Amino acid sequence: MVNEFAQPLLQWAEVYGRRDLPWQKDRDPYHIWVSEVMLQQTRVDTVIPYFQKFMARFPDICTLSIASLDEVLAYWSGLGYYARARNLHRAASVLCNEQGGSLPMDRLVLETLPGIGRSTAAAILSLAYDLPEPILDGNVKRVLSRYYEIEGWSGSGSVLRQLWQCAEKSMPVSSCGAYTQAIMDLGASLCTRSKPQCEHCPLMAECMAQIKGRTDELPSPRPSKKLPLRKNYMAILHHPKESMVLLQRRAENGIWGGLWSFPEFEGEQENGEWLQLIEDKQLPNPELWNDIIHTFTHFRLQITPLYFELDHQLEIEHKGVEWVALNRLHEHGQPAPVKKLMKQLQQEKNV
Ligand code: SF4
The missing domain is CATH 3.90.79.10 (Nucleoside Triphosphate Pyrophosphohydrolase)
Incomplete structure (x- = not known):
């Protein structure tokens, strides 16, 4: 079943969604996992050449697991947040030794792996296996905060809980992979941090931030703190x-x-x-x-x-x-x- 949030989004994505990204070609869970990890804190355009070189050198989980950490880090060099690469390498080793080199179809098992939280696990499951597991990355948080008018910084536990509830109720039970891709695309293209293009948005009629003229205020920013x-x-x-x-x-x-x-x-x-x-x-x-x-x-x-x-x-x-x-x-x-x-x-x- 497709709900009133997902329906217009899926229709919009059929026309405007991205289908040409290198990790979208074959729905391979390993490709999706690596791309999701690279995309954390990093823009799609930056990730593409790193992803392609990474896959040319480490085409499967076991090849990644037996490479030296030094070499994996060299392939990551310049992407930043290097704990991501170290965790990927450690998780590949666990998967190769304990799961025959493939990613399990169970969110809770995936979440036991280094560097895989709920949202990354859900992205793998929905995009690769079409399972109804909602994601909550930065783009999705922004869309949901605006649509449902969720106040407060998403780093606080109670706000995060509300956002997960919104993500769960918005997730359809079918077309799950297409939906996940659609909401990520909407956040990256129209529902941007500044100057969202609401006039082209399929959610415009029901979006509370748009209706109340609050797109500048939501999502609420992190309380400012001067960094030492x-x-x-x-x-x-x-x-x-x-x-x-x-x-x-x-x-x-x-x-x-x-x-x-x-x-x-x-x-x-x-x-x-x-x-x-x-x-x-x-x-x-x-x-x-x-x-x-x-x-x-x-x-x-x-x-x-x-x-x-x-x-x-x-x-x-x-x-x-x-x-x-x-x-x-x-x-x-x-x-x-x-x-x-x-x-x-x-x-x-x-x-
Ligand atoms: S209507 Fe505007 S603020 Fe609301 S989801 Fe769409 S782009 Fe974002």
């Missing part, structure tokens, strides 16, 4: 003759876990370890490059890059440290600010 600022230094140790830089693999827990970064230290008082090393090795005075600000969910990081030009490869016995040739950087997944500094290095030093 942390500071650190990154030491860019460059050996131009051999075209190499010194990188350090970060611990797997914590930010940028498992990615390669320049040696970092927090400051003269905080962490003398690297500073001491630099002093002991009698490095030349560094060039001070412009600061970079990188924003995380809970804080902002101010990075001060220190560039050292060396005439030899320093022997540094430090955990996870490696001299890497500039033409092999693609094998080492790097967080966005490090990629930016690499670009600056290549431009300014002509390497």
Whole structure:
């Protein structure tokens, strides 16, 4: 049965919905899972080339599970939120060892896997298996908050509960995959964060935010909180003759876990370890490059890059440290600010 919310949406999607995305071609649950994870916090246009390269290298769950984490992170490099890639890799290993390399058709079992919450599990089940499991990603939250006039920030438990109830009652019992795709498409195309195009929307006649002129107010924003600022230094140790830089693999827990970064230290008082090393090795005075600000969910990081030009490869016995040739950087997944500094290095030093 199709309800009064889903009916106009499905009709609209038949004409305006997207059917050409690479993960829509075959309804393969693995493709849908990877695309859903990549699409968290990331736009469709950005995801497409990453998805295609990822699938060319890791065409099935077991291939992904036996690849090294380093390689998976290198394929993720630039997409951000790297915990997504680490969880994907861990979940692939569980699925390969315990489920014969396929995704189970049970939401509660899917939710036991690393990185799969209710909405991602529901997206896999509805899009791949046509099951009536509602999703609640950012786009869907926005549509439902406006249509049903739900007040309050969706990060609060009671608001989230109301949104799940709305998602459940809006979900039809048939055409489930088409419905899920339709509501995601509506949120991405017409019911956008600013200036929604209500005049073209199939839900316009019943949408409370549109009727009451409240599309600017809903969904309610996150209560504003100033993010704390942390500071650190990154030491860019460059050996131009051999075209190499010194990188350090970060611990797997914590930010940028498992990615390669320049040696970092927090400051003269905080962490003398690297500073001491630099002093002991009698490095030349560094060039001070412009600061970079990188924003995380809970804080902002101010990075001060220190560039050292060396005439030899320093022997540094430090955990996870490696001299890497500039033409092999693609094998080492790097967080966005490090990629930016690499670009600056290549431009300014002509390497
Ligand atoms: S009518 Fe406007 S606010 Fe309501 S769902 Fe459609 S686009 Fe969004």
